[in-house]
Amino acid sequence: MGKYFGHATCVLRPRTTQQVSEIVKYCASRRIGIVPQGGNTGMVGGSISLRKEIVLSLGAMSNVRSFDPVSGILVADAGCILQSLSDHIAPHKHIMPLDLGAKGSCQIGGNVSTNAGGLRLLRYGSLHGNVLGIEAVLPDGTILDQLSVLRKDNTGYDMKQLFIGAEGTLGIVTGVSIMAPPAPQASNNLFLALPKFDNVLPLYQQVKGQLGEILSAFEYIDRTAYDMGVKHGLGPILNLDEVGDAECFVLVETSGGNNTHDEEKLNILLESLMSADESLINTGVLSQSPGQFENIWALREGLTECVQKEGKPYKYDVSVPLTDFQKVVDQVRERMISKGLYGDHGITKVMGYGHVGDGNLHLNVIAKNGYRPELEEALEPFIYEVVASHKGSISAEHGIGSMKTDALRYSKSDVSIQWMKKIKQVFDPLNIMNPGKVLP
Ligand SMILES: Cc1cc2nc3c(=O)[nH]c(=O)nc-3n(C[C@H](O)[C@H](O)[C@H](O)COP(=O)(O)OP(=O)(O)OC[C@H]3O[C@@H](n4cnc5c(N)ncnc54)[C@H](O)[C@@H]3O)c2cc1C
Known part of the structure; x- marks a missing residue:
């Protein structure tokens, strides 16, 4: 993201648990802070050394x-x-x-x-x-x-x-x-364009009802995110004329035990959606080959990397009730417009995509010309307040890291935070383990 810069004095790459233990004992005896680091793909600055702690990379422990x-x-x-x-x-x-x-x-x-x-x-x-x-x-x-x-x-x-x-x-x-669960015998996916956001919830209900136990993913992509993916070579998945002015898209995946049975269910679903009097979708496609199956997933999975190509992203990963998904995105865009910070000089895109089935929205706000303090001030704590007003969580999956320590209170009560601090104190009275992360 180009947002977090480490200040580690050294990186240690132990090969065994015993070596990790010896390093930690040494650090504890000298009160040296330690930042555990995995693949360094985290989004919230958790694996970065803030104050010259050492980095302990687990990369050499890979058996x-x-x-x-x-x-x-x-x-x-x-x-x-x-x-x-x-x-x-x-x-x-x-x-x-x-x-x-x-x-x-x-x-x-x-x-x-x-x-x-x-x-x-x-x-x-x-x-x-x-x-x-x-x-x-x-x-x-x-x-x-x-x-x-x-x-x-x-x-x-x-x-x-x-x-x-x-x-x-x-x-x-x-x-x-x-x-590890047994691999499904058959996996299929379906990509749908929806005329309006209000159709997402009824669609989810219909999909759940018709697909039952074989439904394995229900992913949401708004129009801005879809167009960005296509621009960066991840599509188009659907015929542009048929997509029309679709406001958003949904990826449905099934994983089951019998391909014929699963395909039949998906075909019936697609037919019933297409032929309904007031259809919930503009158009849709059922993958016909492993290649097309992969292409549909590539669009959804590739969005995070496309965001990087558009500029510097402010990334928020929130949980909100399904009905409020798009409202949160719209509220943030309106906020930036009202502050005069929308456009080439500030924020150029506000978009949402995510795991609708889990109520998890990835909200991405892109600053074409780089991070600026006034942009961050307009976004935070505003976004956290919006999420709290929808009774959501400020972090559905990426965590708190060093990015959201001050915002923890929007999702955890004072009592919870007090007890989290007590637990930290019991485990790590010297505060050497990833200091400055999670707890304010
Ligand atoms: C393209 C992309 C897509 C992503 N999609 C998702 C997604 O769908 N869902 C999701 O939840 N996340 C997603 N993420 C975020 C990220 O990949 C996950 O949080 C991932 O689990 C982090 O693993 P890591 O090994 O890279 O950890 P790191 O980034 O290295 O570390 C993350 C945190 O865990 C700590 N840590 C790491 N290893 C250890 C260890 N062995 N012991 C103790 N602490 C440790 C670090 O100190 C840090 O606080 C995505 C990221 C990218 C770049």
Whole structure:
């Protein structure tokens, strides 16, 4: 993003959990701050050294420790890249329970530490359910071995849950045990253009009703984001004449056990949408080949990188009720117009896309000519206030990092923050573990 710049004095790349433990003990004895770093794909400045802390990169810890093709349980070093884990288990006909655009660089330890959501959450649920155990080095160097391979274990406090989404503030995750679901026998997708945003919710209801258990993703892309993707070579997916003045687009994915059955369901859905008297869509396409399936996903997954090509992005990743998705985008655009900050001299695009099925909107505000303090002042805390007014969350999946520490209060009560601080104090009384992140 070109927004965060590190000030690390050095980068250490341990190869074993024992080495991590020794580094942490040394740092604790001298009160040296440590920033755990995975694939460095995080969006909120969490893996960046703010005040000359050392960076502890997990990149050299990249061994798969075990995979059981019967139970689907995978145990791996934290530094394993998500894509390599997918490749490792693919021959055994399993998939990772999470998938995201950054899969070629992000690491499983980073995914766990950010509680990454991504494109499969609708179907397979969050990491709080899929992670069975972790191994972590605590801020005094102790190794906490909770690398369970059990699906059921009700023996008191479930400490691993604290590390899922802790963003490296409680310790360093060095190993992960995770449940990988069987690979679907058939995957299909459908790309739809909608005349107006108000149709998204009824469409979601209809899609859920008709596709039932095979629905695995329901992704939303507004018109600005779609046009940007096409401009950067990610389409067009649909015939431009038929798209007409569509306000937004939806990608529907199914994953099931029988291709003929799934295709039939999708064809019936598309036909019923096309032939309805007051159709919810302008047009749509059902992928006819693996290549077209990939192209449709490439558009959705490639948006994050297209945003970078348009200018400097202010990125907000919020949860709001489905009915309010587009309202939030519009309110932000109107705000920038009313402040005289919209146009070539300021913000050139405000767009939204995201995982509608999970109520998660990626709001991107692009400054063509770079970040400027007056732009940020107009956006924050305004956006957080808007999100709070819709009873949403200021971070649906990217986390708090160093970007949103002051905004935490918009989504967490004073009592929650107090108890988060107490937990941090118990684990890390010297405040050496990723200082300045998450907590204000
Ligand atoms: C193109 C693109 C698409 C993305 N899509 C999604 C998406 O759909 N859903 C989503 O949730 N996120 C998404 N992200 C954000 C990001 O990829 C995720 O947050 C990812 O889980 C971060 O993993 P990482 O290994 O890169 O972690 P890093 O960026 O290196 O670190 C993130 C945070 O975790 C901490 N950390 C990293 N590794 C460890 C460890 N082993 N132990 C303790 N702390 C650690 C760091 O200190 C930091 O606070 C996307 C990013 C990009 C660039």
